[in-house]
Amino acid sequence: MSAAQPWGFTDDMGMELGAARVPERVVAYVRAGAALLDLGVTPVAVYGSGHDGPGYDPAKAGGLDAAGVPYLGPGRALDEELLRELRPDVIVDVTYDGKSPYALDEAVADRLGVPLAALSVGNELTLPEILDRFRELGASLGAAGGAGSAAADLAELAEAEDFLRGVAGRTGLAVLALSGAGPDQVHLARPQAWPELARLAALGVRLLDPGPGPGANWLTADWGRAAELRPDLVLFDNRFHAVPPYETPPGTRLAAWNPETPPSPAAYARFFRELAEALAA
Template identity: 30%
Template structure:
């Protein structure tokens, strides 16, 4: 496990709640109010030739002489752009598993056709990055300060000198907002947003959202817990800040919610429990972090886990705390939870 990033929390702990910096709450006061705006007027759609301008969620406007084609992006962002037909040259972040297969965060991205600049969170080889002659770096931000996700703190200044950056905020909003911003970004880069596949994907997302809302309304007593597993700690995510959980909650899903006091040391993101206390919160469905940095349900050996009612009932599903921001990839997240609630038995 990589070292703690900027606090005494482990990297896994920082990521446990929603793929976010534990520093988010501390840094919130430093944010730019402009970062909260996301109307379509904030992003200028460019023609496929000619100048390119895009105002990101930090309030930063990037202007280039032409639409960039030498793009480097965080793996999950590259996967979203791929779904809209926008290729990237290089990626950084979890990209391939030890056996060479695409990481869950790579989506449908052809990992053999991109230069991997760092195959883990917080890794980005500056020399390889420079060699790609990047025109723009695109990632997300998980705080109000606009911290670039997975860009190494120790080399961020060198990286910034090589190309401008664009950040899509995935902090303290519902998933529909960053989905729309990624749509606008892809469109500005030349994506065909009227393509049948793209149009259908958005319709499917809307239908899945309606299905989840109906499922939650039909079974309001079904309690859902969002968890993440590490060697000695089980993290229970709060719904605040996380784009997926905030949206699911808005659709009516009944989540386990740790107290603000319990979440305080993580900046409000999550509560960490010992495995002995993993039964603290009764839950009928457990959603488990699907990222490769966490222990997956099939590999959890703790007896206390196996005794949980939801586990015994087979009511455990996966969760993507760092969703790939295309409608195509977010629809299954809604469908999976809707299906789980529809089938769920009250066990806790």
């Protein structure tokens, strides 16, 4: 796609975006930016969420830091003048509710006169649908590599899924996904609330549900509740703001889980393979 061609894209908030030419200077939320980088679109800069600090979270950065993509800090505290100096053609965020971007106030983009595209990462879409939407956006932005690279990435993901399906079927281990909040509190993931966990269940991974209680995505409890579920393997949130597991039954295996894995086939292929290897260990 030539940058001289008109550009249009409808995001997952229903916003019909357009420009006289294909955007070349992309600023993105770190999760979206890491996915776009995997897909062949290198952002000029990325920003974080309210959970993020002044520097890159290694769990969320993907290949961005190694690629030299600048990190601007949390989106809600973004320096608008610095953002203006970057001359972005488009800002890319994610949305969990289909109504508002997650990490950046829409008013910032409005003041800059820059279109903002927000793609859904919530459970109203399946993981394959989320990956398709990011692929569509990347293709509209002239992703390097084209159809051949996309097909190779999808083939790699399919192989990783087959590998995980086979291991999960052989082992039958019980898996609990959680995010540590401190020595006295843990957030236990409800599998069907997370597209990637729902995908794991579809591939045969035996995910444990924390049971009734408040919270749509998490059940917040103490570590004793996590131990009572008797998982064979704990998928623990490895983002910077989370804490490692404090209490698990003896012999429980551990594997890292980033609830903000970049929505790209390559990133999820890595995650699925790492989980399969942990289950098989």
